[in-house]
Amino acid sequence: MKRITKGAIALILCSVLLLLFQDERLFVARDDNATTMTTSKRKTNSDDTSLAKAMEAVVRLLLPEERVEPYLQELPKEFRFFVYDSLPSNWTWQYFSTCIEQRYNVPDWFHHVQNAPPNPRNRTSNCDWGASICSQTQSSSSSYSSRRFNRNGDVVLSKLFTEYRGSSRTFDAQDADVFLVPYPSTAHCACVSDKAKCWAVKEVDIQQHVLANLPFLTDDNLEKHVFLSSVQRDFNHPFMMRMPLLLSLEMTHDVCPIGENCGHILQPYVNTNADYQPNHMNLTPGLKDRRYAVTAFMSGNIGERSFRLRYDFLNALSKMQANNTTMGGLPVYVGHLNNRMMDNETAILEKYRESIFCPCLRGNTPAQKRFFDVLMSGCIPVVIEYASSKEEGYPSFFKKHETSIRLSYPFAKGMFLGEPDMGIDYHDLVVTVNSTCGMDCMLARLEELIINHPEEISAKQQRISELAQLFSYGQEDNALQYPDAVAAMLVQIRHYVSKLTSHSRQ
Incomplete structure (x- = not known):
């Protein structure tokens, strides 16, 4: 296009x-x-x-602390x-x-x-x-x-x-x-x-x-x-x-x-659930309140061969659940969505909130609603990372030689012209599994993190808790008064307009 x-x-x-x-x-x-x-x-x-x-507040979340005040001073007094x-x-x-x-x-x-x-x-x-x-x-x-x-x-x-x-x-x-x-x-x-x-x-x-x-x-x-x-x-x-x-x-x-x-x-993606209004999102990092090591709700009934990983992962997790096998001392939970629809969104979101890891394996598009629901629930997304994408220097969480993370997820680093450090580094929020290893490495890597590297989990949970509001939409009495998705989009709009060579009020 x-x-x-x-x-x-x-x-x-x-x-x-x-x-x-x-x-x-x-x-x-x-x-x-x-x-x-x-x-x-x-x-x-x-x-x-x-x-x-x-x-x-959005600017303070997207920029390193030492760059915030100079950036704000460069902007027009009002927008x-x-x-x-x-x-x-x-x-x-x-x-x-x-x-x-x-x-x-x-x-x-x-x-x-x-x-x-x-x-x-x-x-x-x-x-x-x-x-x-x-x-x-x-x-x-x-x-x-x-x-x-x-x-x-x-x-x-x-x-x-x-x-x-x-x-x-x-x-x-x-x-x-x-x-x-x-x-x-x-x-x-x-x-x-x-x-x-x-x-x-x-x-x-x-x-x-x-x-x-x-x-x-x-x-x-x-x-x-x-x-x-x-x-x-x-x-x-x-x-x-x-x-x-x-x-x-x-x-x-x-x-x-x-x-x-x-x-x-x-x-x-919009989530209208009352618990996901920006003023209700008080995510607490830590493992003590988590009931499950891994929770997955996704459909394995996708015919394309490239979605085989979903099917294999759901089968492996289902066997663990059936055998009461734990991961790092915690059970796993898998929900098969055979018709690709969420039967009860509220119940599924509750399961996400009770879990440490929530795999977001490839769907039809680079980003999925599941990815944002998981983040706003305080669960760490697990993704497959492909080193090469359509953009040199940026990996893809979608598919080899396909859409990069810069063009897949909102407010990402690389989207704010002239401010290379402005934006979200999504590696801070997710656990990546190398595409060359895939399913063979995924469950072992997650268990290794729970047992031996809880500090890495806590660091990702902390960053998620800081940024989760940016994916929520304040509505009704909460509209346009919190650092939410709408405020963040306006920040990016303002940045774009400020970089136009013809920038002036008409």
Whole structure:
């Protein structure tokens, strides 16, 4: 996927203008929107500086102590964002959330609902689409299931930014450092189609209904417009992937080459469980409260040969469990997910919290929701490390010669241009097993750590406890006031914008 150039930006905007002039009423409406927004009487709460403080706390977590103050002093005194409220009502997060609920949740179905599936399956999850705090205790076997693929991610972000009224938001576009576009493209795709890939939404419609309703968008500031698309790259709408500033789940090495300023920013998977709100995450390092040496919940029923390690690992762990074999004096726990769905998310998360190690073996994508659930539970992820990836100098936890850790996990070292020591070193958080040894080494290495190197375990648990908030999403009363995933993404957005050669408020 090639990055968008200024020439391409100009072509996009020209095509939008042509569409607008084809419909004079739409052009007038857009002009009216601009007038309304610039003269808006809505105010922010200037006394609410929680988000600014949270962003500073994120910087202190991502940088060495001696670099924090110089870095903060180099930044503008204030960082403020503008959130568009000019999208048509049927292109908003509220509309798409309702649409999805109707597609997958309404008993007996409203047949008048546009795009309703012909043979719907009622959802069985006790949680809604995922814009609010909810502890899932019953999973869904239908396309309604949003969590494993993070399909609810851009709805969560759209809602958080739209409802925020703190001092970091401005209603005057001239004061904005960046512009947030609360169009949840992933939710839109889920609203109109059951297909995982977003083919049903036409690019011309995005241009006409989204870009055409962003009155402050120009070819000079598109790089400062934040777009949302919360799933892996193969499922993203191709148009969204061409936007220069995008919050998404996965990227490729050609979009963000080493040493270049990259606006494609990785977001953690959303976990709406109440216990994983940032103010509830008080992780305690140590072994005394751990009931299990290893806990694994994963499916071995993946046909590809490259997933054989999963199958072998689950078999080995199952035999240990059946024979009451311990590891370092502690039992192991294995849960086979034969249908690849979490039957009871809340119960599984509890098991993670009771365990020392939680293997996160390769799935379909470089990052998995399991990886973030495990970290936020205080369990140490166990991964297979491949020395070579698509980027020289960076290994892969996914596959040989494939996506590097720099491009797999959010806020990683190497993603902050000009600050080589800024970001998370994921080796501090995980136990790696060399790919040349694989299964033969994994269980022996974990037992060796428990018996002979508890200090290494404690060090990783300590670092996890410090960083776990960065993977959580404060929602409702907790929104945008803690050093969480949203604050961390804003820190990375601010860093990206500060490195643009054209950086100036428009």
